[in-house]
Amino acid sequence: MLPLAALAQADGATMRVGLSVRDVTPDGPIWLGGYAARTNASARVDTPLLVQTCAIRGGEGTIVFVALDNCGVSHALLEPTLADLRARHGLGPGAIMVVCSHSHSAPVVDGPLMGMYPLRDADKDAVQRYSERLRAALGEAVTAAMQDLQPALLEHGVGRATFAINRREFREGGVVLGENPDGPVDWEVPVLKVKATNDTVRAILFGYACHGTSIAGPDFYVVSGDYMAYARQHLEALYPGAVAVFLTGMGGDANPSPRGSLLWSKRHGLELAGAVAGVLSRPMRPVKGAVRLAYEEVACPLESPPTQERLEQDAKDPSVHVRNRAAAYLALLREGRPLPTTVPLSLAAVRIGDDLLVLAMGGEVVADYAKRLKRQFATEHPWTIGYAYHVPCYIPSMRVLKEGGYEPDFSMIYYGLYGPFKPTIENLLVSRITALAAQTRPDARSDGASR
Ligand SMILES: [Zn+2]
Known part of the structure; x- marks a missing residue:
């Protein structure tokens, strides 16, 4: 308040x-x-x-x-x-x-x-x-x-x-x-x-x-x-x-x-x-x-990362974009770093x-x-x-994920990510933004986020 x-x-x-x-x-x-x-x-x-x-x-x-x-x-x-x-x-x-x-x-x-x-x-x-x-x-x-x-x-x-x-x-x-x-x-x-x-x-x-x-x-x-x-x-x-x-x-x-x-x-x-x-x-x-703002970075869950075999196969793909994505993930493995499981x-x-x-x-x-x-x-x-x-990538809904196509699937190649997102992404994002909106209500208790 x-x-x-x-x-x-x-x-x-x-x-x-x-x-x-x-x-x-x-x-x-x-x-x-x-x-x-x-x-x-x-x-x-x-x-x-x-x-x-x-x-x-x-x-x-x-x-x-x-x-x-x-x-x-x-x-x-x-x-x-x-x-x-x-x-x-x-x-x-x-x-x-x-x-x-x-x-x-x-x-x-x-x-x-x-x-x-x-x-x-x-x-x-x-x-x-x-x-x-x-x-x-x-x-x-x-x-x-x-x-x-x-x-x-x-x-x-x-x-x-x-x-x-x-x-x-x-x-x-x-x-x-x-x-x-x-x-x-x-x-x-x-x-x-x-x-x-x-x-x-x-x-x-x-x-x-x-x-x-x-x-x-x-x-x-x-x-x-x-x-x-x-x-x-x-x-x-x-x-x-x-x-x-x-x-x-x-x-x-x-x-x-x-x-x-x-x-x-x-x-x-x-x-x-x-x-x-x-x-x-x-x-x-x-x-x-009054202007009230609530902001958060949410970790959006991806399906399981690709196996090393899949990455090595992709590294030889005819498409330069598929090769680039695989190369970046293989570099992470070489450096002993984890492969992405979420997108902030x-x-x-x-x-x-x-x-x-x-x-x-x-x-x-x-x-x-x-x-x-x-x-x-x-x-x-x-x-x-x-x-x-x-703009880390496309943000698909449950429906779009189920249907497949460019936005939930192929576009991830260009963004250098192995997807797709888990179908839970939509309810996760909607519930988080709903919580943020609640924090900005004039009668909401101030927790420092309303600056
Ligand atoms: Zn676009």
Whole structure:
């Protein structure tokens, strides 16, 4: 429980928001992340890539959303930088939430997915330099937003856009990456408007649960923020002076439809911006009160690790990706270290007063989680976010694990992991995030997690 004085201060007038944006567009050719099929570095730039920061303070609590135009980052890449920033700004664990847009047209960064691409030494150097630049930009952006905290009025609403399609197509022989119009998908478009006390719109936070994979084919080597960047550009044109910030939803099994060219990213961006603009044009719900955060890293259980025989067999596989994964596991065995039996995953619940409940999970979270959490927390104004903090792999549901296919199974090869997860993963994650949400209730006993 917060002291009464803090609760009394935590009304609309004392919400504070700080914003900042840094450009992280690569300044030369660099390999782009997300597709194993690319054969060379980028050729040109379409949209700028950004790191955008929105710090929200209510009462004594602060959450710093960091939206990053990238396919996915590892814990190892950012955690040292984030730990420094948290210490400098007096923030607790999880208070800086980096959310990757999952654009498949942004640079490869240092991390486990580097093995997905046939990088030469010069390519690896470019990736290292870019990763360093990303850390520096993130540090600057967080500090600038914390220094920019000023009184703000917040409002929430939800729209809808329908270009995301479930991509798990059932064919004879199994589930393939395609289109499944009957499969679950989260079409909601959550919107948070941030106004200055003079009523001008300072920021528009919005989300959508869909892969950043509009662009392929002839535009495979173009640097772009995909539909998310176009949606931002449209919104910033409609609200001059405002910063539009995209926070990715739980769309690990959703693709944009149609897809395949830069033109589709522009069209989907227009549809998404239209959905957001519709919400902004109508009355929205005020959001105010103390910001309460609860954060945890959960060990997600994998099925038994592979035998040495299996690893030695995989080390001779025709696929370079299978060979790389086996080589990494064999190296662990040689060093006398244990093979992974779990994958650590970040979970967070962020509540603003009684008005908004953000439920965030790391990884490529499939839509079943968004559906389930939104049903469960229907009366608490839930906003579900995926790709939060880090992206160690896909996070399948029980159903998706049972069905098999790319997300629960083959994708693990690229992430350097032997899976699949145990089917208990879904109930484990839902029960942990439910516990975190309970800790953020205004009447919950404070255990230090509500900072
Ligand atoms: Zn993905």
